[in-house]
Amino acid sequence: MPFDRDYVLTIRGLTKTFSGVKALDNVELTVRQGEVHALMGENGAGKSTLMKILIGLLTADSGEILLDGHELKNGDVNEAMKRGIAMIHQEIMAVPELTVAQNIFLGRETTGSLFGWLNDNHLNQQAKQLLDQMGISIRPDTRMKYLSVAEMQMVEIAKAISNDARVIIMDEPTSALSDKEVATLFGIIRDLKQKGVAIIYISHKMDEIFTIADTITVLRDGQYIGTRPAADLDIDRLIAMMVGRELGSLFPESSIRKGNxxxxxxxxxxxxxxxxxxxxxxxxxxxxxxxxxxxxxxxxxxxxxxxxxxxxxxxxxxxxxxxxxxxxxxxxxxxxxxxxxxxxxxxxxxxxxxxxxxxxxxxxxxxxxxxxxxxxxxxxxxxxxxxxxxxxxxxxxxxxxxxxxxxxxxxxxxxxxxxxxxxxxxxxxxxxxxxxxxxxxxxxxxxxxxxxxxxxxxxxxxxxxxxxxxxxxxxxxxxxxxxxxxxxxxxxxxxxxxx
Amino acid sequence: MKNTIDPYLKPVRESYRTRVSRLGKAGIFVAFIVVCVALSLITPRFLTVPNLMIIVTQVSINALLAFGVTFVIITGGIDLSLGSMVAVTGVVAALFARSETYPVVVPILAGLLSGLLFGAFNGFVITRSKVPPFIVTLGTMTIGRGLALILSKGRPISNLSDSFNFIGGGQLLGVPMPIIILVVLFAVCSVILRKTVLGRYMYAVGGNEQAAKASGIQINNVKMAVYTMSGLLAALAGIVLTSRITTGQPNAGAGFELDAIAAAIIGGTSTSGGTGTMAGTLIGALLIGVISNGLDLLNVSSYYQQVVMGVIIIGAVVLDSVNQK
CATH class of the missing domain: 3.40.50.300 (P-loop containing nucleotide triphosphate hydrolases)
Structure with missing residues (x-):
């Protein structure tokens, strides 16, 4: 595959084995700037393993990851973060007793003063700017524990953006959100697309995938099955790719023999x-x-x-x-x-x-x-x-x-x-x-x-x-x-x- | 339908984690054997029948307490009142064992009954209040020490009957009584844990209390049972100790709970509950005994021995936390 400027992320020939069992076998994934790329597959298909390798939590046995055309060092969390890969986890990982601003800048606290004392006002201002840009109305000095799950997620995304993320991975981001909150999240995702940020989106909810995704890549049993524009697929075809067989009718007719x-x-x-x-x-x-x-x-x-x-x-x-x-x-x-x-x-x-x-x-x-x-x-x-x-x-x-x-x-x-x-x-x-x-x-x-x-x-x-x-x-x-x-x-x- | 392979019926292989955790569980047994072999090579005095008898006799009291606390820790609890229960039950037994006033069953039953009541009280407070077991048994630890001092009027109770002193000091067919008691109780506790409904419920309550509740298990009954058994085993330890030192000592047993908890933890009982075996705990107690005996034989000062023991406890917990991952 020739190198293409549009591709912010290219993964080729990635293989990962756990004690003899192949979790990923020669997997590829190419993600364009500013696209929402859905990664689909049943549980155990290798989605999380692939994402863990991408953010450096696991080391691949072989294969390469190119970010903006340059190789990403394998198994290095800090490198992945510095180079602009961020993950919004299924379970929010934030410090509940710290404020929104403190969480956003955790580990990267900038000081506004001469002597390097921490300055919460300064932090809050920075956070407010960021949240305003995203169109989110959360006070930066609120403690994290008082936020709803949806709000915490927004803060996580804000954190990723403040980190200049180029690729944001979202793992089942809507599992705890109401319909209205999902709409807000999708609004933010569309903004991010405009800014050229690529989103890798993992979800089991079919309707969401077809609402938000531009491209869909399917994995099955650790194998790469294919990548298609979302517009070329429908639910049945996607399911067939995921399970490798037709499911037939999900709801077989059942007789009703109502008793006592x-x-x-x-x-x-x-x-x-x-x-x-x-x-x-x-x-x-x-x-x-x-x-x-x-x-x-x-x-x-x-x-x-x-x-x-x-x-x-x-x-x-x-x-x-x-x-x-x-x-x-x-x-x-x-x-x-x-x-x-x-x-x-x-x-x-x-x-x-x-x-x-x-x-x-x-x-x-x-x-x-x-x-x-x-x-x-x-x-x-x-x-x-x-x-x-x-x-x-x-x-x-x-x-x-x-x-x-x-x-x-x-x-x-x-x-x-x-x-x-x-x-x-x-x-x-x-x-x-x-x-x-x-x-x-x-x-x-x-x-x-x-x-x-x-x-x-x-x-x-x-x-x-x-x-x-x-x-x-x-x-x-x-x-x-x-x-x-x-x-x-x-x-x-x-x-x-x-x- | 026949020629399609259903991916849901493919058997999954035993996971890597399962195998690692099994290795971790075997680790303590391997460590124990390595230590024994090493000690017998270094000092010829280690691997002799009299020395081994001494070790097991010394270990027996800690092991009895450790069996009880293993039940408790498996359910996700803790019992810090073990040492005080040893003192209370020892004093109660001693009060009934002075000279030949009563037949020997009376002090034994009195001691056991006091342990049963003490343990049941722990269980009662823990199940009826929302106070964590750590706090409740921290409280009853102090209460127990006070009771032992009150009952004994602060003085050692001596002049115990010969038949009572036989329990801790006598021998049957050349085997010291504490060893016989240890072996019997090990068998009983293993059977309770592995072969009875109650034992299985302990794992369920410690492994996921909510799921246990939704399965119709009476959580409070299980907890009452483990704290009561812990009290009974502490009473047995108290009786053996009192008999061995031929004195009811209100200050006996201080700090014993920590050695017992250490034995359970070294033996692979997870402090987060839901796992643990009696065999592991027995090995844990024996390992502590063997190491301190070995260090004695090598003339290592008891100051250093404490440092070594601490390192072993932390090492065992590190092993445990690796398993949990």
Whole structure:
């Protein structure tokens, strides 16, 4: 490939091996000035490894990186930073107790005075100029901890700009942002483009990619698959590039064989979280719960599962009123809960796949007070096969599995406690598209086996594709109960934004 | 469908990290053997049956405490009151062991009961309040020392019965009693940790308390259990110590908690919770014992011994933090 002035960044033949496993194999990437270049691939495709090499956190085995036509020294964080490469991390790395200005200039404090004393006024002025240029109204003397995630991200970007960044890497920058904040971020990205800054943009959200990206490069299993102008691709073609096969329909038709009522709640409320919510769910039925962030969906789920108390209302299991004070009670009554926060409430990272799967039903595997290893292994092996969990062995620590497989382990654990009703809270959050398809298939299988399912999701296609009925919550209140026929993206959004 | 290879079914290889961390866990065993071999080459007095008996006997009290604190640390807690519990339970046992007033089971049961109550009190305060275990047991450490002084009126309790003194000083078939107690308790604690629901719950609570809660585990019961067991094991240590020195000493056991925590940590128990084994802790305690015995035999002053021990503790934690990454 001849050297082209337009290309601010050229990566060629990059290979990285971790103890014999090729994480990157002869990967290339060329990024033009002033373009938004989306880097796509499933989890484990090698995106983060590539970016870590680019910012100097890892050293490549072979291959070269050219920045403005000059070779970038491999594995040197300071060099990469000096030469203008910056990364906005998924988890914001800032010092919460320092101010915005102090964070922006951290490590590069310039002093306004003769003797080199630190001068916060001077720092604040500089920061204010910078933020004004970006059109952001954040006070430079605010402590970082008082900012929203979106604001922190803006500050990180300001920091990168103040560093004269030529290439800014954004890793899932919108994962914690509201729609309005996303719009602001995209505005800033467009400004940066005007200034000739190149953005490498990593995201799982397809609609975003097609909104903001000019060019798309796809990696799969550490291999370079191709680079295309975004305009030449659509979602289906992009997914095909990413997974290397057609997924078929994400949402297969499922039969509805609605059975008896399993769970019903009547006018349940929890002060400050939700009020007067009523619904029921039957055997073999999927009840979708839709709503915006903060609508009280997770709070309802937590209350039913006994993680929080309800302040009024009634919960019935198979027609009988019950009082649920703790997750133990909920499990006894046949309720299973898969949390939206997989890492926080789902699995124990340093226990094995097997030990996590049996965790909620452990007393079933004892004899004379002692654990029966074989019985545990048998059950876990079967669950691993049934749910198609990709793991080296049942004894692998869950920590080392991919997000989709971790989610399946949590679902497996809940299933082993043989629930009659399962609450799935954002079951596909943060997992890649191939694994999503697997989870959808699984939900339909559970449904076919007669389990009642309550599924909370922020992804409307998911809600519409899987639910038999849809409950829409708004600001802690019940806005609508829609049948499959009534529900469209528009009707759901209209109810969700009501009040 | 059959001829397409599904990428989700490809088995993943055991990760590099898993292998490194396994090496780290084996590291302490290797270190222990290296130290033993080295010492037996340097000084012929090391590898003799009487010397080894002395080492294990001396190690036994620390090891009993370390077993208890291993349970606690695995759940993500800490117990600083071990040394004071040794004193309280030792004094209580001694009060019932003076001359031949009661059969020997009475002082033993009294000592164990006091340890059980003390440990349960730790567990109760920790589970009912939001106060961190470090602070609670720091408080009960001082309370315990005070109780030991009150119960003994500040004086050593001597003239204990021969049958009581047999526990720490006697031998069975040529093996000192403390060694027998150590071996039995090691077996019991290993089984509890590896083979019971409670043991698994300890790892779950320490590894991710929220996930454990969402799995229907009664977190507070698990915590009550570990602090109570820690108290029971401290009581056993207190009884063995009192019997060995044939005196109930209100000032006994000061600082013992730190040696016990050190043994657990050297043995690979992570202070962040969720990992650890009894075998590791036993080796940790033995390593401390072997090194101090070896340094004694080599006539290294006890001042230097403390420096060496500190270096070993930090080294073990460095090893642990490498594993955590």
């Amino acid at each position: 009522e399993v769970l019903s709640v009547r006018r349940i409320s929890r002060t400050g979280a939700f009020s007067d919510v009523s619904f029921s769910v039957h055997e073999g039925e999927v009840l979708g719960i839709a709503g915006l962030m903060g609508a009280g969906r997770t709070e309802v789920a937590r209350a039913i599962f006994g993680l929080d108390r309800i302040s009024s209302g009634e919960i019935r299991i198979k027609g009988q009123p019950v009082v649920i004070r703790s997750p133990q009670d909920a499990i006894q009554y046949g309720i299973g809960y898969v949390s939206e926060d997989r890492k926080g409430w789902g699995f124990v990272p340093r226990l094995s796949v097997k030990q996590n799967i049996t965790l909620a039903s452990l007393p079933n595997h004892t004899k004379g007070g002692l654990l029966q290893e074989k019985s545990e292994t048998d059950v876990a092996t079967k669950m691993i096969a049934d749910l198609r969990i990709k793991t080296a062995s049942p004894d692998q620590h869950v920590l080392y599995l991919s997000g989709g497989n971790q989610q399946k382990v949590v679902i497996g654990k809940v299933l082993l406690a043989s629930p009659d009703v399962i609450i799935l809270d954002e079951p596909t959050r943060g997992i890649d598209i191939g694994a999503k398809a697997e989870i959808y298939k699984l939900i339909n299988q559970l449904k076919a086996s007669g389990i009642a399912i309550i599924m909370i999701s922020s992804e409307l296609p998911e809600i519409l594709g899987l639910s038999d009925r849809i409950l829409v919550l708004t600001k802690g209140k019940q806005a609508a109960m829609l049948s499959k026929e009534e529900a469209t993206q528009e009707t759901i959004m209209a109810y969700a934004m009501q009040y």
